[in-house]
Amino acid sequence: MYKKLSIAILILNTFCCNAQADEKNNLNSSEVEMLKNMTKIELAFKKTEIENISFADAGKKPLYYESDCITLTKSLVAKKTETNADQSMKFDESNWSDAIDLKEQDTATVNQLLLDSQNKDAYQLFRLLPRSVMWWIRINKRISLISLATAIHETVHDIETLLRSCGDGNSTYIFNSHAWKIELRPGNTVNFSIAEESIPEKFKMVTPANSNFNTYIIQSKNYPGNDILNAMDEFNAYTLSAKLETDLTSSIVYEKLKTGGLDFYSGNIAGMSDFMLYTLCYLKVARARYPLTYKRIKNSPLMLAHLTRLWGSAENILDIAYKFTLRKGGIYSVNSDLIYTIYLPEFISELDQLGVQHAELANWNKTYFYK
């Protein structure tokens, strides 16, 4: 409540004191109107500032080497608990050594936008592997909500790949400023494409709004690395970037997306929802037909703990994202029917079988199922 109040005061202050500055910058009346509705933080990134940024050359897609492993490993410290039973490592900010150059206009802007979003994971990813984040921004030649979320999504993959190859080969996921190592290694479980068997037909449609079924289920059928660990890497990347998409809703990049002529944005929030369903479908088929895979998952408490973490976060994000969906006048595309299906007993009970906590169908009555 206190925080809400202080934000309201900030808005009033900026409204009062920036009116003259707006005129000097020759903004048109609708832009001035837009600025009136922004908080002080957003005003740091007026439309013109975002559009006139100079971008450094993207160069080749970054490759990572042994030295990156050393740097990344140095930035991780064991969490100080009696047993550290969850085997997590915390990122130590004082050890960030892949320095960012804030003299570069594009880097400085990304740095500020991520700081202002108050999304700690996204900012941390940027500071740990700025080369990756900036490469994705620079090849897009724009700083937008989409390029930012994409850059963070892809950097999650880069860091998780590095963490796995730096360590003992076990999969490691980043979440909430920690690196969470789990028991399983690539190849321990059957291909994620088995999920197809229990995915309802209506969610197999490949439309411009959703090609995820095609990408992650159909095209990856014969790709041996596409197991549940790879799918969790994807679910993790979607969830962290979906959180960024909700955290950016009070920023200029969201406003620009909304007013920029795009009808809808089916990004990381939609992808995260797809992975909620795909994960349940995979578990369902594995339980029925692939007993060894299922047994390995069931006997991996660290993996199930991470699934619990991701699932809880995904539910929180869906809850917050609702007011920014198309039906509420926002830009994010989230399929209510998909949410409904996820929480049908025949799917959600897969989590109960493994002791993974979750919300219930009725929890969404006031949002996604509201008529």
Ligand SMILES: [Zn+2]
């Ligand atoms: Zn991905």
